[in-house]
Amino acid sequence: MTALVIRGGHLIDPAAGIDSLKDVLLKDGRVAEIAAPGKLKPADGAEVLDATGLTVAPGLIDMHVHLREPGQGYKETIATGTAAAAAGGFTSAAAMPNTAPVNDSPEVTRWMLAPERGAVIRVFPIAAATRGSKGETINDFAALKSAGAVAVSDDGLPILKDSVMRETLAAAARVGLSVIQHAEDTRLTQVGGKNASMNLGPTSFRLGLRGWPNEAESGIVERDIRLVSELRDARAHLHVAHTSTAAALNAVRQARRNGLRVTCEVAPHHFLLTDEHVGFYDTNAKMCPPLRAAADRDAMIEAILDGVVDAIATDHAPHAVHEKEVEFENAPNGITGLETAFGLCLHWLHKEWKMPLGRVLSLLSAQPAALLNLKGRGTLAVGSFADVVIFDPRAEWTYNARQTKSKSRNTPFDGWKMQGKVRWTISEGRIAYKSEV
Amino acid sequence: MNPTATPARRQLHPPPVPASPFPYHPGSLLSAQDLTLDCVSHILARATVLESQDPLARCRILAKRRVALLFYESSTRTRTSFELAAKGLGADTTLVSSLSSSIEKGETLKDTGLTLRALGAEAIILRHNSSGAAWLLESETRLPVLNAGDGMHEHPTQALLDLRTMLAHLRPGTETLTPETLAGVTVTIVGDILHSRVARSNMVLLPRLGARVLLCGPKELLPELAAQAGPGIAVERDFNAALHQSQAVMMLRIQAERLAGQQLDLEEYKANYQLHGPRLAAHAPTAIVLHPGPIIRGLEVTAGVADGPQSVILEQVRNGVAIRMAVVERALTASQQGGRA
Numbered sequence: 001m002t003a004l005v006i007r008g009g010h011l012i013d014p015a016a017g018i019d020s021l022k023d024v025l026l027k028d029g030r031v032a033e034i035a036a037p038g039k040l041k042p043a044d045g046a047e048v049l050d051a052t053g054l055t056v057a058p059g060l061i062d063m064h065v066h067l068r069e070p071g072q073g074y075k076e077t078i079a080t081g082t083a084a085a086a087a088g089g090f091t092s093a094a095a096m097p098n099t100a101p102v103n104d105s106p107e108v109t110r111w112m113l114a115p116e117r118g119a120v121i122r123v124f125p126i127a128a129a130t131r132g133s134k135g136e137t138i139n140d141f142a143a144l145k146s147a148g149a150v151a152v153s154d155d156g157l158p159i160l161k162d163s164v165m166r167e168t169l170a171a172a173a174r175v176g177l178s179v180i181q182h183a184e185d186t187r188l189t190q191v192g193g194k195n196a197s198m199n200l201g202p203t204s205f206r207l208g209l210r211g212w213p214n215e216a217e218s219g220i221v222e223r224d225i226r227l228v229s230e231l232r233d234a235r236a237h238l239h240v241a242h243t244s245t246a247a248a249l250n251a252v253r254q255a256r257r258n259g260l261r262v263t264c265e266v267a268p269h270h271f272l273l274t275d276e277h278v279g280f281y282d283t284n285a286k287m288c289p290p291l292r293a294a295a296d297r298d299a300m301i302e303a304i305l306d307g308v309v310d311a312i313a314t315d316h317a318p319h320a321v322h323e324k325e326v327e328f329e330n331a332p333n334g335i336t337g338l339e340t341a342f343g344l345c346l347h348w349l350h351k352e353w354k355m356p357l358g359r360v361l362s363l364l365s366a367q368p369a370a371l372l373n374l375k376g377r378g379t380l381a382v383g384s385f386a387d388v389v390i391f392d393p394r395a396e397w398t399y400n401a402r403q404t405k406s407k408s409r410n411t412p413f414d415g416w417k418m419q420g421k422v423r424w425t426i427s428e429g430r431i432a433y434k435s436e437v
Numbered sequence: 438m439n440p441t442a443t444p445a446r447r448q449l450h451p452p453p454v455p456a457s458p459f460p461y462h463p464g465s466l467l468s469a470q471d472l473t474l475d476c477v478s479h480i481l482a483r484a485t486v487l488e489s490q491d492p493l494a495r496c497r498i499l500a501k502r503r504v505a506l507l508f509y510e511s512s513t514r515t516r517t518s519f520e521l522a523a524k525g526l527g528a529d530t531t532l533v534s535s536l537s538s539s540i541e542k543g544e545t546l547k548d549t550g551l552t553l554r555a556l557g558a559e560a561i562i563l564r565h566n567s568s569g570a571a572w573l574l575e576s577e578t579r580l581p582v583l584n585a586g587d588g589m590h591e592h593p594t595q596a597l598l599d600l601r602t603m604l605a606h607l608r609p610g611t612e613t614l615t616p617e618t619l620a621g622v623t624v625t626i627v628g629d630i631l632h633s634r635v636a637r638s639n640m641v642l643l644p645r646l647g648a649r650v651l652l653c654g655p656k657e658l659l660p661e662l663a664a665q666a667g668p669g670i671a672v673e674r675d676f677n678a679a680l681h682q683s684q685a686v687m688m689l690r691i692q693a694e695r696l697a698g699q700q701l702d703l704e705e706y707k708a709n710y711q712l713h714g715p716r717l718a719a720h721a722p723t724a725i726v727l728h729p730g731p732i733i734r735g736l737e738v739t740a741g742v743a744d745g746p747q748s749v750i751l752e753q754v755r756n757g758v759a760i761r762m763a764v765v766e767r768a769l770t771a772s773q774q775g776g777r778a
Contacts, residue, residue: 192699202665208568208590208637276454281569294451301449325547325577327567329588353449416452 009051015366015379026386059091059387064313071100076318079118084406086433091387098156104128106147153180173236183220199275218247240264244289246299265313271300288333318408343418386429395421464581464771483763496527505558522761581768596638620647628689644669680720
């Protein structure tokens with residue numbers, strides 16, 4: 001296999017405690033050597049990337065994406081979704097199971113991992129917790145894990161029944177998998193066959209849209225934490241997906257103080273936007289959970305800065321243009337996020353809100369790697385996978401959704417200012433993305 | 438820590454909320470919020486002129502212009518009055534309703550709108566069961582769109598005809614509207630506020646003229662946060678107390694089709710919120726009684742009140758034709774002047 005040398009860059013690897021100028025040698029898909037600038041032995045035939053003035057960091061890890069395959073290739077394929085991920089600096093993406101069919105079997109898991117899918121970065125399937133994600137019958141987690149699943153979730157839907165959630169947490173703990181909960185009490189959000197389509201509040205009242213109360217999220221999170229605390233198995237790990245309410249964050253914060261293994265992620269849209277961004281029925285501001293009130297959005301920012309939030313995850317949810325060009329309440333939930341997450345995090349968390357770069361990178365790499373137990377990722381320590389993002393932290397640019405590598409462009413961040421331009425994304429030693437500049 | 442507060446030690450400036458995403462066609466009427474008071478004055482003045490004009494002269498104003506009525510929900514008053522209004526100005530109208538068109542076959546609102554435009558429609562009057570549908574149709578067709586009711590959101594021409602009705606009784610002779618025109622006037626809107634587009638349009642229009650709007654109803658149909666919908670709006674659960682303060686009372690139908698599984702005790706509702714003769718006589722003997730229709734006699738109002746001397750319900754219906762003539766004229770003449778900004 002070819003070797004790659006990254007020369008002259010500033011290496012930031014929070015997990016390894018490195019923050020200085022280093023040259024990096026990648027060989028056979030792994031990090032082979034890290035040395036002071038100019039000290040690496042020139043390897044025969046190694047390609048050299050000049051990273052002078054650039055930052056070199058562990059490839060980003062998105063623990064929550066929807067790649068839409070199998071079954072919904074018109075929205076996204078594993079090939080296009082991973083291409084968009086690579087353009088966004090990601091080298092790993094954990095794919096949610098709400099595909100068609102639902103990824104509730106080792107066959108689907110293996111199908112997603114097959115080389116024919118054309119992934120340009122590493123895909124980690126998250127398997128369905130229950131058969132068909134119907135919340136009734138628990139899947140065979142051991143079989144799913146050996147097929148390649150890294151966690152279980154019924155994302156898009158909650159595991160609603162107490163008994164089923166309790167059993168899911170226990171069974172997942174036995175095989176060492178995390179349970180990722182989509183915390184939505186559908187008894188409060190789907191009333192009489194009508195779905196709530198945005199946050200419940202003055203804006204939903206004004207727009208005449210059915211509202212999603214905060215309690216529908218926080219109630220499930222509180223219930224789940226209670227179940228974790230009742231389980232004697234200390235290995236039970238609850239991870240709260242796309243946290244959007246202050247009450248849910250507080251529950252997570254409290255659970256952690258009580259020594260429970262409860263973690264959470266927040267999506268960029270939930271720490272940047274509020275329900276007022278729905279504007280005049282902008283279906284690109286419709287997702288589940290919905291954009292919340294300013295107080296909740298501010299609580300997300302605080303919790304990220306305070307370290308309560310364990311990971312930034314995009315909840316990348318591509319939908320075809322025609323699916324979003326409909327009445328707001330009929331539009332599907334979700335927005336794309338893989339190409340905008342890093343630029344938004346650098347612009348807002350780092351530049352505007354002064355979060356140290358290493359901590360931002362950690363939220364996007366080392367921490368999600370730890371949550372999903374991805375060994376050898378989220379760091380560039382010698383021997384780790386050669387998953388690298390090389391970016392210009394000072395470059396400012398504007399996102400243009402029409403140039404996306406995703407099949408879809410349903411984003412509220414079209415035309416937004418981004419900080420930090422990805423120059424190269426390297427997945428296990430292969431260049432997965434190279435910017436045109 | 439208080440989860441709702443941002444500590445002062447951090448100066449966080451989150452991204453601002455963007456303004457209106459696209460400029461509307463100047464002839465469109467999507468929300469009562471969009472109309473300036475000058476604009477409302479002009480519409481009311483044109484309604485008066487058009488109403489009294491010789492029908493044969495009037496029908497030359499929009500002779501052979503094409504107006505489409507696109508109705509996804511049933512309607513008696515709104516559809517008929519829009520149709521009579523457009524025809525009264527000489528326009529050709531065509532009615533597309535969801536039950537007798539390709540909408541039944543799954544055609545989207547976008548495609549239906551583009552089809553009507555290709556057929557020569559110069560403006561579309563839309564009644565739709567989804568809130569915000571008028572914005573979608575506007576952005577996709579770039580035609581003047583008149584919102585004839587979108588889901589639970591707005592029904593701006595109803596607010597205009599209600600205003601015309603109220604002004605005739607409470608401020609006769611008013612020509613130019615100001616932020617004080619309805620100062621001192623309290624209008625109570627009663628009943629199913631949650632699902633009412635009529636209430637929302639009136640709530641955004643009336644306070645801009647100085648009126649105070651009281652919302653009255655049980656919490657299932659009137660959430661507390663309705664009071665935050667804008668300035669000049671308050672919630673008063675006690676119907677008698679609200680009536681006592683009101684010069685106009687607007688009764689709403691319970692929208693069973695939008696209740697979505699909610700259970701409502703109708704007997705209890707009637708006991709608390711029905712407008713009947715003794716209640717009206719005791720608490721608001723001089724107030725006018727409005728209702729956007731359809732009325733369910735014996736539920737929100739008794740027959741005696743609906744047919745009684747304080748009722749202006751049929752006047753509202755008559756005003757509907759005049760207001761809609763003015764609005765249809767505005768839609769088609771604004772487009773002649775150069776279209777979208």
